[in-house]
Amino acid sequence: MEIIFRAFIVFTAGYLLLRITGKKAVSQMHSFDLLYIFVLTNIISMPVEDDHIGKALTYAVIIVVFYKVLIRLSLHNKLRWILYERPTVLIRNGDIDRNGLKKVRRPMNEFLSHLRVKGFTETQNIAMATMEETGSISVIPKSEYRPVQPNDLNLRVRKEYVPIPLIMDGQIIYHNLKYLQLKQSWLINEVGKAGENVENIMLATYSENGELFIDNNELQNHKNDPYYYEPGTDN
Structure with a gap:
């Protein structure tokens, strides 16, 4: 003891x-x-x-x-600047900085693998790549290779809404109900309309339109559907 x-x-x-x-x-x-x-x-x-x-x-x-x-x-x-190490530039305007790689003791193959993880296969498409003081590598692509933004096309997009969880792993999130000024009876009623029980629900979220999205513990049967292929012999 x-x-x-x-x-x-x-x-x-x-x-x-x-x-x-x-x-x-x-x-x-x-x-x-x-x-x-x-x-x-x-x-x-x-x-x-x-x-x-x-x-x-x-x-x-x-x-x-x-x-x-x-x-x-x-x-x-x-x-x-005394307590932290300064960021080290590894690529400048598409050119690899060999002195930078040598300073951080990063082999070329390992550096290229980090770039691939971030979705970059061509070093000449990168405006700047730096090893930050935390040891992570940040990459800024050249303007012509960066993803298109809505602002580039003069598009107005609506504000992003993050669904608020009300049930997780079969348990009601009461503080989120309180935040939304919703009653438990409303939640139980919505769950009942969907033919579900709270304890069987993996996740239930409050959507932007005020509806309840429910994901239960049951997996749908997608037998022979190529969009739901799983590798292995048990597919």
Whole structure:
């Protein structure tokens, strides 16, 4: 029981400290972001083997405070260039920057694979490609190769609407009902009209026209329909 309790304390403390840290530390990481995670992980795992749980948690809190201070300092432009690495240009106006690739130690075949993942097969069609400070590669195509935008054709498009989930995995999302000023009775009634039960619904969303779209757990039978082909011998 002591081992289980100690592991629970360590896990809970680590979770709370990461929540305090914020999303940034667990998304795309900079150098000291990654170092922070490594150090914090080692510190909070110490009590699993040793009995100094109080000392370990104290060190963890100090590391979190120190990290938060660094994040605050990085908001200042002068200090930002010290704490973060600068983006490295890898392609300029269709020409590959060999010095840039050498600086980031990125082999040509690996670089080309990153471009293909982003949908680019011809380097001469790229205006600029850079490795950002997070380690990800961003690509800006030349104007004649970028996707056509509605503004290019002087088209007016309607505002994008994001469907709001009201049921997920058979559970009602009550705070979304409250946000839309809808009653649970309305939702149950709409579900009943569709001949469904709440517990059988994978996802139900509130659409722009005020209707309820329902996706249940059942898969439709599309036998021999080529548009629903699945690779393998069980198709």
